[in-house]
Each structure stands twice: as structure tokens, then as C-alpha cells.
Amino acid sequence: MAFIRLYKDSDFGACAHICIATLPPSLASSPAAAKLSPYLWTHPYTFLSPSTCYVLDDGTGTAVGYCIGCPDVHTFVAYYSRYIASILSRDVExxxxxxxxxxxxxxxxxxxTGTDNPSSGQVNPLALAQNAYRADWMLLENKSAVTTRWRATMHIDxxxxxxxxxxxRQLIDRFVASVQSSGQDYGEGEHIGVASENSKVVPFYERVGFRVVEGGEREGNIWMVRDIPRD
Ligand SMILES: CC(C)(COP(=O)(O)OP(=O)(O)OC[C@H]1O[C@@H](n2cnc3c(N)ncnc32)[C@H](O)[C@@H]1OP(=O)(O)O)[C@@H](O)C(=O)NCCC(=O)NCCS
Incomplete structure (x- = not known):
């Protein structure tokens, strides 16, 4: 029987597979971009914040889904060089x-003529590689309106x-509880950026407690937040 458990190191490959298998078209259509994607959106969280990373185990030990993230993107960025040294530089030039x-x-x-609209082209693998090495670009730049108030973030696939x-829903509940007990400053809660090409998932997030907010300055994303009360 399937069950939810914390991430462990042996889930590395399965989680990369889940990330790649659930990518939106602009990333899925480029093999090079798809291969890099877990190094931006999956492995940083499981390496730097494993206590807030949950997987759905199919009952045989294989991860078939995850909700992974961190309680505070600012702290996360401050420690990101550890991820570069241990994982990223090993696997990605x-x-x-x-x-x-x-x-x-x-x-x-x-x-x-826009350069940020995924519906108008393919994601550039070189930009992905640069962002994989620059967590500040990826997680903080042009996002202060959300990251200063809702400091936690997550990915679910x-x-x-x-x-x-x-x-x-159950994976997000486990993630939220782990953020609440993390001891880190998560501000008012968590934020997520939904790619506009994946806007069909917005009703799901609304159903599980998120709301759309104005003020994310980066084009091409719909910003959503979920308040997380103090324990
Ligand atoms: C989006 C995703 C994480 C949702 O997980 P899920 O297990 O399918 O969702 P759940 O079954 O837990 O649904 C939770 C609630 O949301 C509702 N819901 C799910 N999808 C919905 C949708 N498209 N529209 C409206 N409600 C939706 C469910 O009915 C359920 O409501 P209830 O609990 O009140 O009865 C999953 O479908 C997924 O991995 N999709 C592909 C990857 C992806 O797009 N990830 C998000 C990237 S931003």
C-alpha cells in the first residue's frame, strides 16, 4: 500500500524521474533542458532541506510523487553553495x-518578440545551467513582493x-507541518510560482488553501501563496 514518508538519499534518481515526467511542454520538449530540470527544482531541496521533503512511496520503496521545499528561501540561498559543491558541480558542468x-x-x-513567454519558444538549456548555479537569480530576483512575506516555498509533482x-493534498499537509516545526522563519507562509503554461493546476492549489497574489514581478509565472499559522 502506498504511503507518505520523508525523502531519503536513495530516492535521488526516482525524484529526478518524477520531475522530468511532469514537466510543462517548454521544458519537456528539449532533452537537454529536461535533464537539467531536477538540478534546479528537485535536488537543491532534497539536499539542503531533507526534513521538509516528502515522497509518496508506492509501497515497494519507490518514490512516485513528492512535495519538497524549504521553510525560508533566504536561508536556503545563503547555504546554496553547499549544494553546488556536493551535487551540482559533480553532475552539471x-x-x-x-x-x-x-x-x-x-x-x-x-x-x-518577448523573451520570457514559454509559449513562444523552447527553454534555453544554457539559461537553466546558469540558474542552477545562481539560486539568488532563481529564488529571489524580482520576487521580493512574495519572498519577503511568504518565505517558504515548495514543489509538488x-x-x-x-x-x-x-x-x-496529503503531501502538502505534511510539508506545511514540517515547515511549522522547522524552527525557521517562514514569515506568513509559503509562496509558489506556477508557470502560466501550467495554469490548469491553479484550481488545485486554490482547493488546498492557496490564493493568487499580485506583485510577483517576474513575467510568465502566476504567484500563489498559502498562509501558514504559527504552531
Ligand atoms: C497538481 C497535482 C500535484 C495535484 O495532486 P493530486 O494528488 O492530483 O490532487 P488531489 O487528488 O490531492 O486533489 C486535492 C483537491 O484538489 C482538487 N483538484 C485536483 N485537481 C484539480 C483541478 N484541476 N481543478 C480543481 N480541483 C482540483 C481535488 O478534487 C481535491 O479536492 P478535495 O480534497 O477537496 O476533494 C498533481 O496532479 C500533479 O502532480 N500534476 C502534474 C505536475 C504538476 O503540474 N505539478 C504542479 C507544478 S506547479
Whole structure:
């Protein structure tokens, strides 16, 4: 029988697989971008904040879903160099930083001139690699309106056959409880950025206690927050 448990080191590969299997189209359509994705959105949390990372175990020891995150993005960024030293530099070659790479490479059929709209092109693997090495770009830049108030953040993904059975709600409840007991300053609660190409999940988040907020300055994301009361 499936059950929720804390992440352990042996879940590394399964969690990478879950991340890649649930990517939105702009990332899934580029094999290089897909391969890098867990190094931005999965492995940093499980390495630096394992006590706030939960997996859905299918009952055989295999992780088939997760809700992973940290209680305070500011503390997380301050310790990020440990992740670079232990995991990232082992698996992903450091890119050059002479030029800041655009997040999106426009496709030929694109009519948009914007560089941040995923619907107008493919994600640039070089930008992913740069962001993997720069947690401050990824987690703090142009987001102060949400990160100063709702300091926790998380990512949740379940393999398709495990979706729609109530596990998402239970995983988030476990994550929220772990944030409450973390002893870290999570401010008013947690924030998440939902890619606009994945806006179909907004009703799910609203159902489990999140609300959309104005004020996230970065284009291409819908910002949502969930208040987390003090214990
Ligand atoms: C989004 C996701 C995490 C939701 O998890 P889940 O296990 O399927 O959701 P649950 O079954 O726990 O649903 C929780 C509640 O939300 C509701 N819900 C789920 N999806 C919904 C939707 N699309 N619209 C409205 N309500 C929704 C459920 O009915 C349920 O309501 P209830 O508990 O009040 O009865 C999961 O479907 C998933 O991994 N999707 C692919 C990856 C992804 O998009 N991740 C988010 C990236 S931002």
C-alpha cells in the first residue's frame, strides 16, 4: 500500500524521474533542458532541506510523487553553495557567465518578440545551467513582493497514475507541518510560482488553501501563496 514518508538519499534518481515526467511542454520538449530540470527544482531541496521533503512511496520503496521545499528561501540561498559543491558541480558542468542567457529561445514560427513567454519558444538549456548555479537569480530576483512575506516555498509533482487520488493534498499537509516545526522563519507562509503554461493546476492549489497574489514581478509565472499559522 502506498504511503507518505520523508525523502531519503536513495530516492535521488526516482525524484529526478518524477520531475522530468511532469514537466510543462517548454521544458519537456528539449532533452537537454529536461535533464537539467531536477538540478534546479528537485535536488537543491532534497539536499539542503531533507526534513521538509516528502515522497509518496508506492509501497515497494519507490518514490512516485513528492512535495519538497524549504521553510525560508533566504536561508536556503545563503547555504546554496553547499549544494553546488556536493551535487551540482559533480553532475552539471558550470556554464560561462559572460553573458546572461535568455530563458527562452524563440522558435521560427514565433510571432512574439518577448523573451520570457514559454509559449513562444523552447527553454534555453544554457539559461537553466546558469540558474542552477545562481539560486539568488532563481529564488529571489524580482520576487521580493512574495519572498519577503511568504518565505517558504515548495514543489509538488506526482507521476500521472498517482494523480487525482488525494495524495497531493496529503503531501502538502505534511510539508506545511514540517515547515511549522522547522524552527525557521517562514514569515506568513509559503509562496509558489506556477508557470502560466501550467495554469490548469491553479484550481488545485486554490482547493488546498492557496490564493493568487499580485506583485510577483517576474513575467510568465502566476504567484500563489498559502498562509501558514504559527504552531
Ligand atoms: C497538481 C497535482 C500535484 C495535484 O495532486 P493530486 O494528488 O492530483 O490532487 P488531489 O487528488 O490531492 O486533489 C486535492 C483537491 O484538489 C482538487 N483538484 C485536483 N485537481 C484539480 C483541478 N484541476 N481543478 C480543481 N480541483 C482540483 C481535488 O478534487 C481535491 O479536492 P478535495 O480534497 O477537496 O476533494 C498533481 O496532479 C500533479 O502532480 N500534476 C502534474 C505536475 C504538476 O503540474 N505539478 C504542479 C507544478 S506547479
Amino acid at each position: 558550470a556554464p560561462g557567465f559572460g553573458v546572461r542567457e535568455p530563458w527562452i529561445i524563440p522558435t521560427n514560427d514565433s510571432t512574439s 506526482l507521476l500521472p497514475v498517482w494523480q487525482g487520488h488525494g495524495w497531493g
